[in-house]
């Protein structure tokens with residue numbers, strides 16, 4: 624079995640609130656790691672509105688989702704936390720010594736003296752294409768992620784989707800050496816950036832990409848169960864089919880609360896009830912902050928999550944060091960805080 628990562632606190636979720644949680648735990652000089660199901664930091668800000676300006680962050684007149692994430696990441700750099708991306712925490716169990724054992728989908732194990740669930744609206748997972756026989760092809764000829772070198776794409780690769788990621792997948796397949804890439808999307812207009820659409824138009828003009836408008840209907844398999852074609856329903860009502868050697872599906876991401884629902888947290892309306900003084904859940908040592916937590920008056924706002932993360936960090940420090948004096952220190956004047964932030 625792998626050696627468990629041992630931390631004072633494991634933060635589950637690297638959205639804006641999880642990132643600020645790491646910063647606050649750092650100020651408390653607690654070791655921590657953060658795990659997110661997404662392959663990048665920032666949660667909803669990075670996934671759902673990276674380019675949209677946020678106007679209600681204190682003192683920042685306008686700050687895009689991506690800029691906020693960048694600023695939060697820079698702020699926690701002094702603490703050099705371990706970040707594990709692209710992994711969902713799927714298991715939680717109590718240890719006899721009072722710690723919590725958490726496991727991710729890849730089999731990595733964490734032993735944590737405390738846990739903060741900053742899981743937002745859930746772990747973002749790719750929206751899956753539902754077609755007969757598709758599951759057996761996953762990882763061999765069908766993928767619900769971006770193309771990578773080593774994928775056996777064959778001579779006739781297809782992409783299904785129309786957003787930025789789908790168009791990036793088309794470019795990636797061209798770069799991987801596909802002679803012609805087929806793109807299937809239900810509409811003629813792509814919900815993607817102008818730059819990506821222009822790049823796609825260029826590839827179509829060069830004959831490197833063929834576009835189809837329609838909704839996939841079925842996968843055509845040979846006698847050995849290999850993908851050999853795709854049939855779709857076209858906008859004009861016809862049902863064409865064409866050869867296919869592989870399929871990358873890019874239909875966006877869906878949040879799902881997933882395993883949290885099984886952890887005896889007393890979930891109500893997909894939120895975890897907490898004590899608003901400590902943000903501890905009903906499980907000792909397990910806290911919840913940000914969109915995932917609920918208490919009277921809870922607002923799903925970033926600024927509320929920052930407050931929750933601050934109180935949770937103080938409560939965790941007190942729980943793990945009950946004999947230490949409880950002093951409120953200011954970053955403007957505390958030599959200790961300035962030393963750990965590297966600004967003294």
Ligand code: FAD
Pocket residue numbers: 635636637638639640641642658659660661665666667668671672676677678679710711712713741742743744745746747880881882883912913914915923924925926928
């Ligand atoms: P999230 O941002 O949801 O991040 C949670 C993270 O946890 C995700 O990355 C997820 O993958 C991960 N995760 C969940 N479960 C697991 C697991 N088991 N294992 C590993 N990882 C897991 N708020 C404002 O204050 N001002 C605004 O102007 C504003 N505008 C918004 C605009 C839009 C379009 C949307 C959708 C939201 C907006 N919000 C705004 C709300 C704000 O984005 C959320 O309040 C905020 O993102 C909550 O942060 P969080 O860290 O709690 O959760």
